[in-house]
Amino acid sequence: MSKLTLKSVAKTLGVSTATISNAFNRPDQLSVALRQKILQACHELGYFGPNKAAQSLRKGSSGIVAVILSDSLEYMVSDPVASQFLQGVSRELERHQLHLLLFSGQATNLEAISDFVDGFICYGAPRNTGLIEQLRHSRKRVLTVDFDLAGRPSVNIDNEQAAFDSAMAVLRPKDTVAVLGLRLIDAAGSQPVGDKPMWDNQSSIAHRRLDGYQRAMQQCGLTLAADYLWHIPESNQNYAREAARAVLAMSPRPTVLLCMSDLIGLSAMREALQLGLRIPQDIRVVGFDGIEETLRYHPTLTSVWQFSDQKGEAAVRAFLNPDDTTLQLPYELRLGESS
Amino acid sequence: MSKLTLKSVAKTLGVSTATISNAFNRPDQLSVALRQKILQACHELGYFGPNKAAQSLRKGSSGIVAVILSDSLEYMVSDPVASQFLQGVSRELERHQLHLLLFSGQATNLEAISDFVDGFICYGAPRNTGLIEQLRHSRKRVLTVDFDLAGRPSVNIDNEQAAFDSAMAVLRPKDTVAVLGLRLIDAAGSQPVGDKPMWDNQSSIAHRRLDGYQRAMQQCGLTLAADYLWHIPESNQNYAREAARAVLAMSPRPTVLLCMSDLIGLSAMREALQLGLRIPQDIRVVGFDGIEETLRYHPTLTSVWQFSDQKGEAAVRAFLNPDDTTLQLPYELRLGESS
DNA sequence: CTGTTAGCGCCTTCAG
DNA sequence: CTGAAGGCGCTAACAG
Secondary structure (H helix, E strand, O other): OOOOOHHHHHHHHOOOHHHHHHHHHOHHHOOHHHHHHHHHHHHHHOOOOOOHHHHHHHHOOOOEEEEEEOOOHHHHHHOHHHHHHHHHHHHHHHHOOOEEEEEOOOOOOHHHHHOOOOEEEEEOOOOOHHHHHHHHHOOOEEEEEOOOOOOOOEEEEOHHHHHHHHHHHHOOOOOOEEEEEEOOEOOOOOEEOOOOOEOOOOOOHHHHHHHHHHHHHHHOOOOOOHHHEEEEOOOOHHHHHHHHHHHHOOOOOOOEEEEOOHHHHHHHHHHHHHOOOOOOOOOEEEOOEOOOHHHHOOOOOEEEEOOHHHHHHHHHHHHHOOOOOOEEEOOEEEOOOOO | OOOOOHHHHHHHHOOOHHHHHHHHHOHHHOOHHHHHHHHHHHHHHOOOOOOHHHHHHHHOOOOEEEEEEOOOHHHHHHOHHHHHHHHHHHHHHHHOOOEEEEEOOOOOOHHHHHOOOOEEEEEOOOOOHHHHHHHHHOOOEEEEEOOOOOOOOEEEEOHHHHHHHHHHHHOOOOOOEEEEEEOOEOOOOOEEOOOOOEOOOOOOHHHHHHHHHHHHHHHOOOOOOHHHEEEEOOOOHHHHHHHHHHHHOOOOOOOEEEEOOHHHHHHHHHHHHHOOOOOOOOOEEEOOEOOOHHHHOOOOOEEEEOOHHHHHHHHHHHHHOOOOOOEEEOOEEEOOOOO
């Protein structure tokens, strides 16, 4: 059983190489009958179509789009928001007959795959900042989601305004406010931000959201006391619970919790209920993202819905769209029983 | 800024294409000084090295190895055993200057990437059986782990013997035994296996382990009552807890739980303790895999340690090793406080 | 150490 | 529908 290339197959079938190529790539260039016959014969031979590497070299595109996650696969994929986004991406790519290549934001070797893909969709700023440099210089198409890269198209929501809206929905005069923030500083555990240096003011969605919260509080004549701004390193239950517990034990106890993800919001509500607090009478909670689980929980969580699956689809369309417009997606404030 | 190919770069630097190529690929072929100068110049030009797709076409290998997970990325990556395995794989690949491409066992389009990789390491039988067919016919190197594919090299442990050993370590005369098994049938929730058709007797590690348990019980003059064999669809806490609870509520209550993963074993112990049972006085528990968490838990869990990270490294070495030997890795029975 | 050359497997064009 | 030719970007072998 020798090499099985387009040329060798053409010879054994006794047709021209162009015909084999056309049978796979341009059905209109030959009769249906001949095409069927060829495809059938190839299948029996075990020839599954033109070599993709050669095809990619010749055509200049491979039909593979890399999605770069901001964090490790572990983390991203266990987060319902990220995983919804990925579903949207993969659905829309499929629609265009494109393939998805998942790439960890911790990886270092973008160059290793760069030549095999048609471009990159980056979901959140990669944890490994070296990647950002590589993306900046890449000659391939790059689309960013939830952060910006100079000169590259992006897809986002207005995090500042959304956070503002959500805060305005819960804040009352005289409230004591606590913010349970996501990745505000570069620290491993849940902890008050205090005066530690902020992570990356510019492009971080966490800071845009914080800005929105601050603006809302200002408008309500409130201020955020120093120790009431908490950093949570990852959107998972353990970290969130830890922070929620600590914040609920503070004196005076907050009457409002502004949470930068629904996972955090849910954990906070659980802790509050466990302490015997009533929601929303004793304490109000607002989340961010919009995940299904908040609808099944009681009380339901007031939150900003950003429809991550549609965001994934939009990202692919923007990626494919040749004009480099940055896309601002709509969000929706949905009131639940928690406010 | 034009195309930036090896040829164009060679021309602008005024050297031969071979020299550029050698500068990147075969340092011994030119002086250190010249090489440095060239690399430096390339960096300034923004040329990051030869195009990988062309290189792959020419050399016939890309330096990328695909790891095919048996299941979705979500599941695999949240399982400590799988993630240890992946760590081992990625460490060993790095050592050989190779790159890792993660591929979901649910995907359908192996052909899409097949031409870009040097081969496949399959960790567990892919959930999507269509992939198995494709792997069978692939002209690339294929190595299987924890299952077998006719004519392909594989890496495994002796699951039957290991299960036997672990069972023999806990069984006593007159025991009432329950088995908390992993993916024994094709069903979504935790449930007794009953007379439902078994999943895939041949290659499934779950069934090899069950065989080992059965042999041990036979040797101890015990039998496994019909409803005491449980199916758990995924090795996660929720499913495991559900099964453990049900089994512990049966009458007579089991005095031994044979668990097909440590995650299941831990959940089972938690449930037992919560019911006020004493371990090992009232009930003995044995796990499988060997994960760190069992050492931090009290009581520590008797289990089969299979050193998944080393298994990952071994898999890569076997993949790279040209002779198609199937490798049987050692395991270690470690007694804990649970038996 | 350099330059040249012949492909790796494919797609496209163009004349038949 | 065929057949031939050119080239995608690169590497390996060989002669200088």
